[in-house]
Amino acid sequence: MNDQIEQILGRFADAERDSLIPILQEVQASEGYLSRDAVVRVAKHLNIAPSKVYGVATFYNQFRFQARGKYNIQVCRGTACHVKGSAAVLEALKRNLKIEPGQTTKDGLFSLEIVACIGACGLAPVIAVNGEFHAQVTPDKITRILNTYRRRAEA
Numbered sequence: 001m002n003d004q005i006e007q008i009l010g011r012f013a014d015a016e017r018d019s020l021i022p023i024l025q026e027v028q029a030s031e032g033y034l035s036r037d038a039v040v041r042v043a044k045h046l047n048i049a050p051s052k053v054y055g056v057a058t059f060y061n062q063f064r065f066q067a068r069g070k071y072n073i074q075v076c077r078g079t080a081c082h083v084k085g086s087a088a089v090l091e092a093l094k095r096n097l098k099i100e101p102g103q104t105t106k107d108g109l110f111s112l113e114i115v116a117c118i119g120a121c122g123l124a125p126v127i128a129v130n131g132e133f134h135a136q137v138t139p140d141k142i143t144r145i146l147n148t149y150r151r152r153a154e155a
Contacts, residue, residue: 004030005038009045017046024057033064069104069111071149074128078117085138086125090114092139093127096146109153110146 008026012019020042027038034057043050057063075090094100097110104111120126123135127145134145 005041009041012045015046017048020046020048020053020056021060024053024063028063033067035065064102066102066104066111067108069109070153071109071129072111072113074113074115074118075101076116076118076120076124076126076128077114078121078124080121080124081118081126084124084136088139089125089127089137089142092142093146096142109150 005027008023008030011026012023015023023042023046024034027042028034031038039053039057040050043053046053057065073093075086075093077086077090090101093112097105097112099105099110099112101112101114118126118128118133120133120135123133125137127134127137129145129149134141137145
């Protein structure tokens with residue numbers, strides 16, 4: 001991991017604060033998330049406080065501070081999905097997985113995120129698991145869907 005961060009910082013050798021977001025984007029693309037170590041190293045490289053780096057990173061919802069799970073679940077909260085019950089689907093996922101959006105289960109199997117629109121309004125409410133769409137999802141279908149991925153992980 002350190003080598004990858006060093007390579008990224010090397011490409012931004014004379015960078016200043018205005019390069020913070022592109023650096024964070026590259027680190028996250030490489031590592032999958034922004035670790036505490038990465039935040040500290042980026043701050044040192046740019047000669048700014050780690051709290052400033054963290055403050056910028058938390059402002060933008062594109063940045064994560066935990067690695068995604070093997071199966072990343074996206075819950076669409078767009079208008080069509082909202083009207084068709086995606087709030088209840090989200091609650092069922094949170095209950096079943098015992099995590100909040102932006103978190104990963106302790107076993108590293110699932111992560112959960114909310115997206116504004118997946119672009120599959122005719123399938124509402126819809127969730128995507130690693131890009132695989134599940135249409136007309138109801139809270140009652142959540143356990144079955146999750147168990148499908150649990151079985152895949154065991155195989």
